[in-house]
Amino acid sequence: MDRERQKRAPIYEALAAFKRKRVVPFDVPGHKRGRGNPELVQLLGEKCVSLDVNSMKPLDNLCHPVSVIREAEELAAEAFDADMAYLMVGGTTSAVQSMILSVCRAGDKIILPRNVHKSVINALVLCGAIPVYVNPRVNQTLGIPLGMETEGVRQAIEENPDAVAVFVNNPTYYGICSDIRAIVSLAHTNGMKVLADEAHGTHLYFGSGLPLPAIAAGADMSAVSMHKSGGSLTQSSMLLLNAGVNSDYVRQIINLTQTTSASYLLLSSLDISRRNLALRGAESFAKVMEMAEYARREINSIGGYYAYGKELVDRESVFDYDVTKLSVYTRGMGLAGIEVYDLLRDEYDIQIEFGDISNILAYISIGDRIQDIERLVGALADIERLYKKDGTGLLSGEYINPQVVMSPQKAFYSKKLSLPVHESAGRVCAEFVMCYPPGIPILAPGERITDDIVQYILYAKEKGCSMQGTEDPAIEHLMVLAE
Amino acid sequence: MEFWFADLHTANVKLNVRIERQLFSGESEYQRIDVFDSEEFGRFVSLDGEIVFSEKDEFIYDEMVTHVPMAIHPHVRDVLIIGGGDGGVAKELLQYPSVEHVDVVETDEMFVNVCRQFFPDVACALNDARVKIHFDDGLRFLRNKKERYDLIINDSTDPFGHTEGLFTKEFYGSCYQALKADGMMVYQHGSPFYDEDELACRSMHRKAFRSFPISRVYQAHIPTCPSGYWLFGFASKKYHPLKDFKPEAWDALQIETWYYTTHLHTGAFMLPKYVEDLLEEEEQTK
Numbered sequence: 001m002d003r004e005r006q007k008r009a010p011i012y013e014a015l016a017a018f019k020r021k022r023v024v025p026f027d028v029p030g031h032k033r034g035r036g037n038p039e040l041v042q043l044l045g046e047k048c049v050s051l052d053v054n055s056m057k058p059l060d061n062l063c064h065p066v067s068v069i070r071e072a073e074e075l076a077a078e079a080f081d082a083d084m085a086y087l088m089v090g091g092t093t094s095a096v097q098s099m100i101l102s103v104c105r106a107g108d109k110i111i112l113p114r115n116v117h118k119s120v121i122n123a124l125v126l127c128g129a130i131p132v133y134v135n136p137r138v139n140q141t142l143g144i145p146l147g148m149e150t151e152g153v154r155q156a157i158e159e160n161p162d163a164v165a166v167f168v169n170n171p172t173y174y175g176i177c178s179d180i181r182a183i184v185s186l187a188h189t190n191g192m193k194v195l196a197d198e199a200h201g202t203h204l205y206f207g208s209g210l211p212l213p214a215i216a217a218g219a220d221m222s223a224v225s226m227h228k229s230g231g232s233l234t235q236s237s238m239l240l241l242n243a244g245v246n247s248d249y250v251r252q253i254i255n256l257t258q259t260t261s262a263s264y265l266l267l268s269s270l271d272i273s274r275r276n277l278a279l280r281g282a283e284s285f286a287k288v289m290e291m292a293e294y295a296r297r298e299i300n301s302i303g304g305y306y307a308y309g310k311e312l313v314d315r316e317s318v319f320d321y322d323v324t325k326l327s328v329y330t331r332g333m334g335l336a337g338i339e340v341y342d343l344l345r346d347e348y349d350i351q352i353e354f355g356d357i358s359n360i361l362a363y364i365s366i367g368d369r370i371q372d373i374e375r376l377v378g379a380l381a382d383i384e385r386l387y388k389k390d391g392t393g394l395l396s397g398e399y400i401n402p403q404v405v406m407s408p409q410k411a412f413y414s415k416k417l418s419l420p421v422h423e424s425a426g427r428v429c430a431e432f433v434m435c436y437p438p439g440i441p442i443l444a445p446g447e448r449i450t451d452d453i454v455q456y457i458l459y460a461k462e463k464g465c466s467m468q469g470t471e472d473p474a475i476e477h478l479m480v481l482a483e
Numbered sequence: 484m485e486f487w488f489a490d491l492h493t494a495n496v497k498l499n500v501r502i503e504r505q506l507f508s509g510e511s512e513y514q515r516i517d518v519f520d521s522e523e524f525g526r527f528v529s530l531d532g533e534i535v536f537s538e539k540d541e542f543i544y545d546e547m548v549t550h551v552p553m554a555i556h557p558h559v560r561d562v563l564i565i566g567g568g569d570g571g572v573a574k575e576l577l578q579y580p581s582v583e584h585v586d587v588v589e590t591d592e593m594f595v596n597v598c599r600q601f602f603p604d605v606a607c608a609l610n611d612a613r614v615k616i617h618f619d620d621g622l623r624f625l626r627n628k629k630e631r632y633d634l635i636i637n638d639s640t641d642p643f644g645h646t647e648g649l650f651t652k653e654f655y656g657s658c659y660q661a662l663k664a665d666g667m668m669v670y671q672h673g674s675p676f677y678d679e680d681e682l683a684c685r686s687m688h689r690k691a692f693r694s695f696p697i698s699r700v701y702q703a704h705i706p707t708c709p710s711g712y713w714l715f716g717f718a719s720k721k722y723h724p725l726k727d728f729k730p731e732a733w734d735a736l737q738i739e740t741w742y743y744t745t746h747l748h749t750g751a752f753m754l755p756k757y758v759e760d761l762l763e764e765e766e767q768t769k
Contacts, residue, residue: 298623298626301627302626347652348651348652348653349651349652370620371590371620371646371647371648372648374620374622374623374648375622375647375648375651375653377622377623377626378622378623378625378626378648378651378653378654378656378657379651379652379653381626381653381656381657382652382653382656382657385656385660386656
């Protein structure tokens with residue numbers, strides 16, 4: 001990586017130059033630098049609104065970049081040590097969809113872990129590919145899905161030699177990594193592509209002492225959430241390619257669903273964040289790691305909590321662990337993760353990333369300060385003192401194996417009817433049921449609904465998890481196939 | 484020469500103080516620290532541009548957080564002062580023979596060094612054998628302390644700066660845990676007058692009220708504070724600030740003061756109607 005070159009931020013520079021020219025706008029957006037919408041200016045500030053401009057010659061065009069956006073993409077590719085990088089403005093969801101649509105056609109099989117983000121299965125609905133799930137092991141105590149074991153991937157490849165790709169989370173929401181290098185080697189030997197969801201892995205490319213990033217491991221494509229650990233604006237993201245992928249075809253695929261009015265606020269935030277990561281990422285993430293490790297030690301000394309870390313690594317289902325993640329098991333003091341999540345927000349004015357049935361996850365990033373960590377630890381100590389209870393009667397957050405009956409696309413577009421949840425066992429589900437966050441599907445279109453699943457949905461609802469994905473917003477009813 | 488220091492009390496109101504000269508300016512890991520000499524307030528310190536104490540009115544504040552609780556609790560031995568890096572509160576406390584041990588927890592070492600250099604008459608209290616200074620985060624220091632103190636004084640004033648952790652529910656919870664069964668705490672309750680301050684003031688009372696069986700508020704006039712009017716919180720596990728108040732015992736100690744008197748003690752808890760109303764509202768909200 002050329003540090004001198006990385007000091008440039010072509011989109012940012014072009015916007016600054018454009019602003020100085022004081023061009024009179026007779027183009028969109030219609031708010032015309034905010035003049036037509038004073039309340040918006042009041043909220044976002046004059047500077048921000050004046051940078052909300054349209055694609056034009058000096059600012060390039062995201063659909064077909066030839067100048068400053070192209071340069072920004074080249075710099076990003078260099079920073080991530082990838083062959084090609086696309087700036088994405090539809091979230092990492094759009095990057096994930098573009099990866100899948102680039103390698104799968106209708107009827108193709110794709111091997112993936114069950115704990116994929118819903119955007120992956122949504123992409124299967126769009127393209128008609130068929131999921132082959134590799135069951136992740138579950139840590140029985142913590143109730144979290146782990147990584148894909150290499151052996152499980154080998155078996156799936158042997159049983160499905162016609163599959164076109166293997167999909168890998170690197171890492172999972174909880175920070176768990178599979179042996180991505182071994183998976184890449186297996187997949188490539190069998191002529192399959194490897195797609196990585198690095199929504200929670202931007203920092204892997206810049207920190208040291210962290211798990212291996214997908215592109216370095218030889219994965220063909222990776223979706224990287226710059227707006228998470230990378231520090232760019234929400235909804236901005238990046239898609240990376242390794243050598244050997246047809247980049248023009250990928251650009252075509254991206255343009256199928258991408259807006260033709262990409263926001264320059266998002267694009268410039270990607271540009272500036274990439275520069276920041278390239279120049280200062282290593283030291284920033286060293287600090288993040290140190291803060292997360294400190295918080296882990298302090299939380300573990302409270303008693304009642306288990307903030308897990310590298311000790312989970314067994315080189316199989318937990319090949320590696322991302323220590324910047326601060327996941328804490330809360331059931332040891334009789335509280336569901338979601339209960340602690342709610343207490344932190346309602347009683348302590350602390351918003352954490354998510355709470356599931358057994359765990360909470362606090363997101364530690366380049367924007368954190370040690371005094372905020374002290375607040376979090378202090379609040380957890382206080383919760384332990386005031387709210388601790390008997391743990392019996394808590395349902396464990398056990399992972400439930402899906403039974404895939406048909407392709408998500410076929411189920412999604414079939415004739416359906418609505419049934420009360422408790423009467424739905426035995427039917428084929430026609431929609432998603434997500435427990436959100438972390439947004440891992442309990443049911444996806446085309447899967448059999450079992451008694452265990454019905455119990456889980458009812459329990460998670462009762463505990464206050466946000467259940468999404470169904471047509472019925474209250475999740476009293478499920479859409480099932482009319483058989 | 485016209486040289487004026489402006490302390491913004493709100494975005495729209497400021498207190499101007501004519502400066503003789505600036506003695507120090509430094510940026511610590513946590514805040515910007517400045518020391519000035521002024522005609523009206525004498526020598527004063529500002530943190531991030533806000534006056535935290537001046538020679539002229541510091542006595543009011545130090546006396547009110549010390550003598551009020553000390554005249555209530557009959558045998559204070561172990562005291563924790565959070566953020567008392569200037570030594571002013573410790574100095575008042577050391578006048579009591581019953582006090583055996585004072586822990587002072589200050590995050591910012593530079594602040595203490597500045598106080599030692601420019602306010603040696605006050606900071607000298609930190610050198611007393613009964614005082615131990617800890618450079619640590621207040622919340623962190625408290626976390627594992629159980630039933631250790633008779634009195635905790637939160638000497639931090641800014642609920643929005645690096646000390647914001649000392650105005651949270653977890654802070655009051657940790658203090659409760661660190662206090663003995665008849666322990667009590669006193670904290671800066673801010674000024675109730677300006678809108679933004681009022682919100683912080685309400686939120687503090689809500690948290691303390693829910694963390695302690697007894698929680699009252701008292702007042703003082705402090706010229707360099709926003710609106711010149713300042714509140715203190717008194718939270719306690721057992722003693723009531725008026726019902727358990729022992730004026731004769733305190734008078735017998737013959738401690739010299741400039742602001743506090745046993746008459747004033749009772750009066751300080753008699754609050755203006757608007758303050759009473761806003762506190763009561765917070766006690767009633769769920």
